[in-house]
Amino acid sequence: MPGKVxxxxxxxxxxSLCRAMRASGFADEVVGYDRDGGVGELAxxxxxxxxxxxxxxxxxxxxxxxxxxxxxxxxxxVLGEVLIKLPAxxxxxxxxxxxGNLVAAYRQTRAAILADDTLSISGVAPFVPGHPIAGSERSxxxxxxxxxxxxxxxxxxxxxxxxxxxxxxxxxxWESAGAEVVEMPVAQHDAILAxxxxxxHILAFALVDALSRSELSDDIFRFAAGGFRDFxxxxxxxxVMWRDxxxxxxxxxxxxxxxxxEHLKALRDAVAAGNGAELENTFADARSAREDFIKQQx
Amino acid sequence: MPGKVxxxxxxxxxxSLCRAMRASGFADEVVGYDRDGGVGELAxxxxxxxxxxxxxxxxxxxxxxxxxxxxxxxxxxVLGEVLIKLPAxxxxxxxxxxxGNLVAAYRQTRAAILADDTLSISGVAPFVPGHPIAGSERSxxxxxxxxxxxxxxxxxxxxxxxxxxxxxxxxxxWESAGAEVVEMPVAQHDAILAxxxxxxHILAFALVDALSRSELSDDIFRFAAGGFRDFxxxxxxxxVMWRDxxxxxxxxxxxxxxxxxEHLKALRDAVAAGNGAELENTFADARSAREDFIKQQx
Numbered sequence: 001m002p003g004k005v006x007x008x009x010x011x012x013x014x015x016s017l018c019r020a021m022r023a024s025g026f027a028d029e030v031v032g033y034d035r036d037g038g039v040g041e042l043a044x045x046x047x048x049x050x051x052x053x054x055x056x057x058x059x060x061x062x063x064x065x066x067x068x069x070x071x072x073x074x075x076x077x078v079l080g081e082v083l084i085k086l087p088a089x090x091x092x093x094x095x096x097x098x099x100g101n102l103v104a105a106y107r108q109t110r111a112a113i114l115a116d117d118t119l120s121i122s123g124v125a126p127f128v129p130g131h132p133i134a135g136s137e138r139s140x141x142x143x144x145x146x147x148x149x150x151x152x153x154x155x156x157x158x159x160x161x162x163x164x165x166x167x168x169x170x171x172x173x174w175e176s177a178g179a180e181v182v183e184m185p186v187a188q189h190d191a192i193l194a195x196x197x198x199x200x201h202i203l204a205f206a207l208v209d210a211l212s213r214s215e216l217s218d219d220i221f222r223f224a225a226g227g228f229r230d231f232x233x234x235x236x237x238x239x240v241m242w243r244d245x246x247x248x249x250x251x252x253x254x255x256x257x258x259x260x261x262e263h264l265k266a267l268r269d270a271v272a273a274g275n276g277a278e279l280e281n282t283f284a285d286a287r288s289a290r291e292d293f294i295k296q297q298x
Numbered sequence: 299m300p301g302k303v304x305x306x307x308x309x310x311x312x313x314s315l316c317r318a319m320r321a322s323g324f325a326d327e328v329v330g331y332d333r334d335g336g337v338g339e340l341a342x343x344x345x346x347x348x349x350x351x352x353x354x355x356x357x358x359x360x361x362x363x364x365x366x367x368x369x370x371x372x373x374x375x376v377l378g379e380v381l382i383k384l385p386a387x388x389x390x391x392x393x394x395x396x397x398g399n400l401v402a403a404y405r406q407t408r409a410a411i412l413a414d415d416t417l418s419i420s421g422v423a424p425f426v427p428g429h430p431i432a433g434s435e436r437s438x439x440x441x442x443x444x445x446x447x448x449x450x451x452x453x454x455x456x457x458x459x460x461x462x463x464x465x466x467x468x469x470x471x472w473e474s475a476g477a478e479v480v481e482m483p484v485a486q487h488d489a490i491l492a493x494x495x496x497x498x499h500i501l502a503f504a505l506v507d508a509l510s511r512s513e514l515s516d517d518i519f520r521f522a523a524g525g526f527r528d529f530x531x532x533x534x535x536x537x538v539m540w541r542d543x544x545x546x547x548x549x550x551x552x553x554x555x556x557x558x559x560e561h562l563k564a565l566r567d568a569v570a571a572g573n574g575a576e577l578e579n580t581f582a583d584a585r586s587a588r589e590d591f592i593k594q595q596x
Contacts, residue, residue, distance in 0.1 A: 133523050153521060188517065195509055196522040200529045202565055203501055205584040210561040211493055212587035219486065221591040223451060224494040225431050227532050229595070231498045234525050235588045239581035246569050246577050257566045261559070263508040267500055268555045271544050279544050283537035286503040289510035290533045293519040297527070 002064035002169065003028045008056070008078060010034040010043045013095045013132065014069030015144030018048045020177035023146040033059035034141075043141050060085055065169060066125075068094035073244035076105040079127075083109045088123030091166040093173070097197070098248035099129045099157045100190045106159075126163035128170040131155045131189065132179060139238070150178035157186040187252075194252035199260060201242055202253070204235040300362035300467065301326045306354070306376060308332040308341045311393045311430060312367030313442025316346045318475035321444040331357035332439075341439050358383055363467060364423075366392035371542035374403040377425070381407045386421030389464040391471070395495070396546035397427045397455045398488045404457075424461035426468040429453045429487065430477060437536070448476035455484040485550075492550035497558060499540055500551070502533040 005027040007014045014032070021030045032049035033056055034040045040052035053059035060066060066082065068075050075096040083106070086092060096102055110124045134152040154174040158167050174181050184192075211220045246253055270278040303325040305312045312330070319328045330347035331354055332338045338350035351357035358364060364380065366373050373394040381404070384390060394400055408422045432450040452472040456465050472479050482490075509518045544551055568576040 133521060135523070155521070184517070188514065192514055192517050192521050195512065195514065195518050196526050200505065200526060202569075203505065203562070204529065205581050206562045206565050207498065207501065207558060208584040208588050208591075209580050210558045212583065213561075214493065214557065216486065216490055216493065217587075219482070219490050220493050221587075221594060223431060223453070223490050224591065224595075225433070228494050228498055229592070230528050230531050231502065232588050232591075233528055235584045236592075237581075237585070239578050239585055242581050243574050243578040247572055247574055250569055250572060254566060254570045257562065257569070259512065260505060260508045261562065261566075263511075264501070264504045264555065264559065267504050268552060268559075271500075271548055271555070272552045274545055274548060276541050276545055280537050280541040282507050283503050283535075283540050285510065286506040286533045287535070287537055289515075289519075290506050290530050293506075293522065293530075294527070294534075296519060297522075 001025075001027060004031060004063045005029070005065045005067065006031045006033060006059045006063040007049070007067045007069055008033045008059065008082070009068065009070035009074075010039050010048065010141045011069065011071075012135070012139045012141070012143050012148070014067065015043060015048045015141040016146065016148035017067060017069065017095070017177065018043070019144055019146035020149060021173075022047075022050065024176040026173060026176040027065070031059055031063065039141055046141065046144075048141055048144055056082070057085065060090075063090055065091050065093070065173065068092070068096070071241060071244055072096045072098055072248050076101055076248075079105050080109045083125060083127075084113055084119075086125040088121070088125055090125045091163075091169050092125045092127045093130050093170045095130060095132055096248070097131060097193060097245050098190060099131060099186045100252070101248045102129055103127075103157070103159065103186050126166035127159065128162065128166050129157045129159075129186065130170060130174070131157075131193070132174070134179075147178065149174065152179050154179040154181050155189050156181060156183045157189045158183060190249055190252040191255070194249055194256040198245055198249055198253050199256040201234050201237060202246070202257060203260070204232050205242070208232050208235040299323075299325060302329060302361045303327070303363045303365065304329045304331060304357045304361040305347070305365045305367055306331045306357065306380070307366065307368035307372075308337050308346065308439045309367065309369075310433065310437045310439070310441050310446070312365070313341060313346045313439040314444065314446035315365060315367065315393070315475065316341070317442055317444035318447060319471070320345075320348065322474040324471060324474040325363070329357055329361070337439055344439065344442075346439055346442055354380070355383065358388075361388055363389045363391070363471065365471075366390070366394070369539060369542055370394045370396055370546050374399055374546075377403050378407045381423060381425075382411055382417075384423040386419070386423055388423045389461075389467050390423045390425045391428050391468045393428060393430055394546070395429060395491060395543050396488060397429060397484045398550070399546045400427055401425075401455070401457065401484050424464035425457065426460065426464050427455045427457075427484065428468060428472070429455075429491075430472070432477075445476065447472065450477050452477040452479050453487050454479060454481045455487045456481060488547055488550045489553070492547055492554040496543055496547055496551050497554040499532050499535060500544070500555060501558070502530050503540070506530050506533040
């Protein structure tokens with residue numbers, strides 16, 4: 001059990017992780033840091049953290065585990081800023097939706113630190129990238145709850161040259177919050193998230209944008225029915241967060257859009273050609289694949 | 299109030315319309331016909347209809363209003379088969395999701411009937427195309443309920459050369475079922491439905507099909523979260539019904555897919571170029587358009 005855990009960024013995910021640690025007694029002390037001091041005060045008032053530090057240095061000082069829980073794009077900058085301040089014994093992890101850009105930032109910062117002769121250091125803190133597959137339509141520390149991760153999956157993408165003890169500690173962190181931890185390579189994580197989450201968001205945003213710019217847009221929105229509401233729900237997501245995710249996961253996302261585009265083109269051509277057999281086969285295969293997915297999710 | 303109304307096809311929509319007419323007392327007698335005699339017997343047992351006729355001729359005989367409530371593609375064939383059997387006083391309407399192909403079938407059949415000197419007829423029954431924007435995840439006569447259309451919109455696409463009395467009768471039919479009736483040109487209806495319903499179905503089918511054929515498909519379905527479930531719900535729709543709708547609404551649907559494809563391409567290029575400003579603007583516009591839509595739906 002670590003003595004002190006520092007969580008940087010007290011939004012829905014960071015706040016919920018703090019609450020889960022306090023509830024399970026995972027650490028002696030759960031310390032929060034947020035660039036927005038008001039959020040930190042609120043977290044303290046709500047009992048989300050044991051202590052709030054307005055200074056990043058104070059938050060990091062003496063921590064055995066540091067969790068970067070800022071928005072996706074900020075995470076890479078925060079990682080660079082934090083890594084140079086940490087002793088080699090501290091374990092660093094994060095919760096961002098994209099992992100490749102963070103791993104690249106870590107490797108680059110570590111190499112720069114190790115190459116800098118003016119720094120007298122014993123080593124660089126190990127990094128265990130993590131991504132809890134959990135969320136809510138709500139955001140912010142006031143939406144945080146200790147059971148957010150219960151029975152949800154957390155994907156860790158440990159570096160090939162990583163530290164086994166560090167990995168074990170981050171595993172215990174999430175298991176103590178009730179999550180099921182799985183490991184996979186970074187590239188696989190980013191490709192899977194591009195396909196299952198980032199691509200559907202792009203499609204929903206593109207659809208609503210296309211329809212709102214159509215000359216029939218008034219009638220389109222007037223006559224849209226329930227299925228449309230469900231289908232476009234994710235187009236109500238935070239534009240800045242999704243901009244950041246799209247930028248952080250650029251190449252896998254472009255690949256996923258292109259793969260999708262080929263399948264859409266095939267269906268489009270089947271409609272144009274009146275090829276009923278191909279349409280029915282594709283629709284039936286898709287229905288059966290989705291039903292397998294639903295069964296699997298239970 | 300008409301004496302006899304005949305409903306051809308006792309599925310969810312046809313069955314619910316029968317129940318609504320019986321509940322409101324819209325007609326003296328609600329007679330059902332279905333190619334599947336078992337469905338007809340069930341409809342009678344469930345109290346959906348006053349009477350079930352196993353013969354199409356008997357069902358039509360003496361009806362003041364005939365409602366074609368078969369699946370979309372079958373509707374055009376049924377219209378051709380029925381029109382020649384109807385006296386000019388009977389009013390013909392339908393409930394299919396696509397209107398252009400039915401209007402074409404009506405005009406063609408009417409022209410053929412009028413040109414046939416061997417038929418001694420006074421005229422051809424007027425046709426008022428209709429489309430209730432209502433449905434359910436369930437289908438079949440056992441899912442039918444009298445309030446299915448309450449507070450839902452029904453779009454009528456009357457022919458320019460149509461019969462005002464016929465239109466008034468079909469309006470009263472739906473108003474008596476609690477629906478709000480609106481009128482628009484056939485081409486506008488089909489373009490709106492292509493955009494708001496048929497295109498989203500094609501996108502959901504294409505997405506699930508693309509993901510299920512990916513080399514990562516096992517993991518993709520394993521790690522997909524709640525948003526994916528919502529987004530792909532409509533990919534569990536009936537493949538034959540959607541094949542028929544896609545074939546019936548070919549040109550407007552291809553147009554809608556192509557419009558969408560241009561917007562998707564623009565987003566794809568913005569991701570590839572790392573153009574954060576364009577991504578954020580498009581996402582923000584889409585979110586605000588969707589929120590206006592949700593407010594409007596109340």
